Amino acid sequence: MNETMVCAVGNVATQPVYRELATGPSARFRLAVTSRYWDRDKNVWTDGHTNFFTVWANRQLATNAAASLGVGDPVIVQGRLKVRTDVREGQSWTSADIDAVAIGHDLARGTSAFRRGNAKGEPTVTGSPSQPEPVWETPADDSEPQAAETESQQRPGEAVLT
Template sequence: MNETVVCVVGNVATRPVYRELSAGPSARFRLAVTSRYWDREKSAWTDGHTNFFTVWANRQLAVNVAASVEVGQPVVVQGRLKVRSEVREGQQNWASADIDAVAIGHDLARGTALFRRAARPEVPAAARPEPNWETPSAAVSPEPSWETPPADAPAGDPAQQHPEPAVVT
């Protein structure tokens, strides 16, 4: 319950390392986060200190990170901060700042991205849950079509004038 949740914006510093583990997929990469400030003497933006975090992603997030994230890309990471320190033999104190990621996305303030929904594995009909007929029909209706109509569609098309309301499940 008493976790430190952070949201950091930075650049991917290392290639994501993807592993298939017994607990499911896992991926990690290093994130460089550099503060910037306005230097009044130089009348210019100046880079401050750079912090490095190891970002950990699990399950479907790990699969998507491995397919989407590359070195140098600007990303936004939200997750639980975990700071560890230990004494290693013959060395000074060692510290590590890790983020157990809940969400990772490209920073659209610094570029564009093309989103593709990840394919879900097919569930056999026998494993599908029975619909609950006591819930409103909107809750069990299939997801609406998110397709954008072609640019040459006639202006009088009723589907464009009154689109179906989106149902988010």
């Protein structure tokens, strides 16, 4: 299909509005995307023009976005760009919407803690992961086998991988 896919990096400008519709959950919020450029005369970074997009999310993405996003959060949104022009009361206006496929916090500007939704598809707000965290560290020397953690080093509820 010939759709215009975009990736926009900006800040959440309005609190997400969540609705339960007959077709499933839906959420929308405004995204502010401000360009930045290096001002050679002043020798500083300067904010340029700000574009505002209405971001639409559906189904599970809507539920998770409404539970996860707040005003001012730095986010990255990927989705289909839809530009509409209309004439109302003799005035012409144009709006740019993004039908979101993916939304995430911008980790270049802060940290975030990911939590999987539960079996019902609802976001979880508390609790520990159902599986133990894998051992990500690579041994310093490949000739020495990695020693398993002792019970005193093991976190509660964590399985020891050998």
